[in-house]
Amino acid sequence: MVEKIYVTYNDVHKLCQEAAPKILSSFRPQLIIAIGGGGYVPARILRSFLKQPGSPNIPIQAIGLSLYEQLPVTDLANTSTGAVDKIGTKVTRTQWLDLSSLGEIQNLVGKRILIVDEVDDTRTTLEYAVKELEKDVEAARQKMGSHAEKTQFSIFVLHNKDKQKKGTLPVDMIEESRYLAARTVGDEWICYPWEATDIDAHDDLAKKAASKNGTA
Ligand code: 5GP
Numbered sequence: 001m002v003e004k005i006y007v008t009y010n011d012v013h014k015l016c017q018e019a020a021p022k023i024l025s026s027f028r029p030q031l032i033i034a035i036g037g038g039g040y041v042p043a044r045i046l047r048s049f050l051k052q053p054g055s056p057n058i059p060i061q062a063i064g065l066s067l068y069e070q071l072p073v074t075d076l077a078n079t080s081t082g083a084v085d086k087i088g089t090k091v092t093r094t095q096w097l098d099l100s101s102l103g104e105i106q107n108l109v110g111k112r113i114l115i116v117d118e119v120d121d122t123r124t125t126l127e128y129a130v131k132e133l134e135k136d137v138e139a140a141r142q143k144m145g146s147h148a149e150k151t152q153f154s155i156f157v158l159h160n161k162d163k164q165k166k167g168t169l170p171v172d173m174i175e176e177s178r179y180l181a182a183r184t185v186g187d188e189w190i191c192y193p194w195e196a197t198d199i200d201a202h203d204d205l206a207k208k209a210a211s212k213n214g215t216a
Contacts, residue, residue, distance in 0.1 A: 038118030064095030127167030
């Protein structure tokens, strides 16, 4: 049976609090992009801890990405091509950057942008997010001319699962410590509080696990 980890709102808050000084000292983001829905709450909490006296709040943009398992084509009704696809994963955009508030995509050129999600599992979603954002911003930079500074992306997740990843991230992002996971865990299922339909039962399970592990 897959082991489940129950994470409370308090846990999430404290993981963000603990990560904020590291993010500030190494990166100082000018924009946060939260991957929905799991990145929303951590992004908002993190913003409070990243706020610098005398500076405005860091804006948060939301993008929505969904990961669909692709079934082999032979399993699908009404297949037109008859080709047998490799079983894989496909990410689709359900929401993208809101340019009505950001202004032109050129406004992101040369900026330090922090991408926030709750969990890095197979890394498929993060790979997609970084690649697509880099592509959009790089196209805008090319239009501005070669003098324009490159945009720097970094990543914050609450949990990274220590497992074989399907997706990859830019080597310089890892080498320059622009990837931060508050906790590295095994290949377990993490239950986040915002998914709970009974938050008291969820918190009880978290408490029981903590006392069993001697972390309460
Ligand atoms: P990926 O495999 O692309 O790294 O993760 C895709 C998405 O699957 C995550 O953003 C998250 O929504 C969901 N996911 C993966 N592992 C877990 C988990 O342990 N718990 C929860 N609640 N969601 C997960």
